[in-house]
Amino acid sequence: MLKVDCVEKAYKKGGLFSKERQQVLNNVSFTCDYGECLGIIGESGSGKSTLGRLILGMEKADRGTVLFEGGKVTDRRVRSGKLSAVFQDYTSSINPFFTVEKALMEPWNVRGIARREAQEKMDSLLDQVGLTPSYRKKYPHELSGGEIQRVCIARAISTQPKCLLLDEAISSLDVSVQLQVLDLLIKLKKIYGMSYIFITHDIQAAAYICDRVLIFRNGRIEEIIETSRLKDVKSDYAKKLLRMLITF
Ligand SMILES: Nc1ncnc2c1ncn2[C@@H]1O[C@H](COP(=O)(O)OP(=O)(O)OP(=O)(O)O)[C@@H](O)[C@H]1O
Numbered sequence: 001m002l003k004v005d006c007v008e009k010a011y012k013k014g015g016l017f018s019k020e021r022q023q024v025l026n027n028v029s030f031t032c033d034y035g036e037c038l039g040i041i042g043e044s045g046s047g048k049s050t051l052g053r054l055i056l057g058m059e060k061a062d063r064g065t066v067l068f069e070g071g072k073v074t075d076r077r078v079r080s081g082k083l084s085a086v087f088q089d090y091t092s093s094i095n096p097f098f099t100v101e102k103a104l105m106e107p108w109n110v111r112g113i114a115r116r117e118a119q120e121k122m123d124s125l126l127d128q129v130g131l132t133p134s135y136r137k138k139y140p141h142e143l144s145g146g147e148i149q150r151v152c153i154a155r156a157i158s159t160q161p162k163c164l165l166l167d168e169a170i171s172s173l174d175v176s177v178q179l180q181v182l183d184l185l186i187k188l189k190k191i192y193g194m195s196y197i198f199i200t201h202d203i204q205a206a207a208y209i210c211d212r213v214l215i216f217r218n219g220r221i222e223e224i225i226e227t228s229r230l231k232d233v234k235s236d237y238a239k240k241l242l243r244m245l246i247t248f
Contacts, residue, residue, distance in 0.1 A: 039206035042216030
């Protein structure tokens with residue numbers, strides 16, 4: 001379904017007139033299948049979010065390709081409604097002047113879904129993310145972080161995407177709320193059968209939800225391993241990362 005092939009990305013470093021470039025992604029290749037949950041874990045600054053933006057077609061790779069169902073993700077028609085995302089900063093993900101109802105209507109409006117049909121779907125969508133219809137009229141400032149993130153998830157899945165990219169989507173939440181959102185994601189995956197690209201620095205969260213994890217270091221893939229075999233990682237870096245982050 002998703003094929004990342006030999007992707008490279010560099011950014012300009014220093015001031016406006018500087019010619020120096022920082023190589024952020026180096027020869028990154030992997031695939032993600034239908035219905036799979038693939039974790040991308042790595043330390044801060046390793047290039048995870050940059051890779052996420054390339055997967056979403058928000059930025060172009062300098063070299064290599066990102067294909068979604070055979071088409072280039074940079075083509076809006078290839079990803080429209082099929083590839084969705086939830087980011088860490090939920091406070092800026094929803095317009096503060098929009099009610100939950102208006103925020104949820106946005107993707108349906110873009111896709112030309114009739115207002116009546118969208119209204120009918122809304123309560124069941126809210127229910128699926130654990131919110132009651134009374135949330136329709138609320139503004140973001142009236143919601144907790146966990147509730148806003150549930151609204152963001154509802155909006156992201158409203159078009160029934162085939163793949164949902166979650167970039168540190170639970171990192172700003174309290175630990176108990178993180179677990180609730182992870183359980184919600186597991187439940188939604190069963191309902192919709194979509195794939196997740198789960199970008200995180202939290203290996204425990206990745207181990208909880210992912211089928212496979214890709215260990216990322218300095219813009220390169222260090223290792224890709226099934227979550228059930230995480231203890232058998234081979235590279236020294238992956239072993240060190242696991243020792244730092246998890247107690248077996
Ligand atoms: N638009 C940009 N322009 C210039 N440099 C950038 C840009 N985006 C990212 N970088 C640089 O690329 C490197 C990787 O950043 P990125 O945000 O992808 O890492 P990350 O692994 O997601 O980090 P974190 O977990 O802290 O979010 C960093 O050194 C960052 O400063």
